[in-house]
Amino acid sequence: MRNDANDEIDDVPSLSVGTREEEEYVAPRRAAAPEVTPHRVAAPVKTASTGPLWALVGALMIAFAGLGWWSFQQINLMEQQLVATQESFARISEEAAGRIKDISGKVVATESSVTSGSEALKLQVKQLEAKLAELSKQQQGSSGQQGDLNKRLEQVSGELKAQQEANAELSKTLKALAAEQTTLAGAQTELKSTVAEQAKLSGQLKDLNTDVQALKKVGNPTQAINDLQDELLVLKSTLDNRPAPKNNTAEFDAFRAQVTRTTSTLQAQIRNLQDQIDAK
Numbered sequence: 001m002r003n004d005a006n007d008e009i010d011d012v013p014s015l016s017v018g019t020r021e022e023e024e025y026v027a028p029r030r031a032a033a034p035e036v037t038p039h040r041v042a043a044p045v046k047t048a049s050t051g052p053l054w055a056l057v058g059a060l061m062i063a064f065a066g067l068g069w070w071s072f073q074q075i076n077l078m079e080q081q082l083v084a085t086q087e088s089f090a091r092i093s094e095e096a097a098g099r100i101k102d103i104s105g106k107v108v109a110t111e112s113s114v115t116s117g118s119e120a121l122k123l124q125v126k127q128l129e130a131k132l133a134e135l136s137k138q139q140q141g142s143s144g145q146q147g148d149l150n151k152r153l154e155q156v157s158g159e160l161k162a163q164q165e166a167n168a169e170l171s172k173t174l175k176a177l178a179a180e181q182t183t184l185a186g187a188q189t190e191l192k193s194t195v196a197e198q199a200k201l202s203g204q205l206k207d208l209n210t211d212v213q214a215l216k217k218v219g220n221p222t223q224a225i226n227d228l229q230d231e232l233l234v235l236k237s238t239l240d241n242r243p244a245p246k247n248n249t250a251e252f253d254a255f256r257a258q259v260t261r262t263t264s265t266l267q268a269q270i271r272n273l274q275d276q277i278d279a280k
Contacts, residue, residue, distance in 0.1 A: 201259055
């Protein structure tokens with residue numbers, strides 16, 4: 001921007017006819033001489049033209065007018081910007097005030113909530129302290145009952161251990177009984193087989209006895225006697241070589257003794273028959 005206050009016309013061109021050197025030159029002063037009246041007529045002084053000066057003045061006035069108009073426009077623009085800035089600042093101030101009010105309300109609500117929450121927590125802490133005191137009293141009262149309960153638990157534990165040992169012994173006994181039952185089943189099978197063999201041997205002895213009685217009636221029974229003796233030897237060998245059953249050995253021994261006696265009797269009868277035959 002231009003400063004109109006400083007825009008002053010300081011240098012104005014001289015309107016005299018003389019040159020600049022002549023204007024700047026100053027003649028030294030001399031002693032006053034006696035005045036002499038000239039006899040010749042002075043020449044008329046010719047004045048310079050003032051047109052350029054007025055043109056310069058007009059240009060300066062136009063420049064001043066343009067500068068004033070431009071300054072006026074800038075001032076109006078700045079005023080408009082200032083008004084817009086003030087309005088924006090007022091709007092921002094109103095929004096900030098509203099936000100501050102909202103924040104203040106939230107802070108107040110938060111403070112009230114925190115206060116009520118702290119009071120509720122204090123109440124809960126007091127209730128918990130009361131419950132803890134009550135539990136402490138109950139714990140002190142149940143200490144004796146806990147001792148009795150521990151003794152009872154030890155007693156029950158001992159009884160349970162004894163019962164477990166008895167169960168183990170019973171399991172062993174049951175296993176032994178199962179093994180004995182298996183052995184007994186095998187012995188019963190062998191006994192049935194032995195009884196069948198005994199019945200078979202009894203039948204054979206009866207047949208031999210019948211043959212002996214028939215031989216007594218025969219006139220020359222030598223060959224038949226020899227056959228009977230062979231059968232008796234085979235029967236006796238079979239009876240002696242047969243293994244005794246594991247169970248009921250006494251019963252089997254009695255049967256064997258009976259068969260042996262019967263066989264001996266038959267052999268004696270056969271020898272008597274042989275002697276009788278030889279005597280004839």
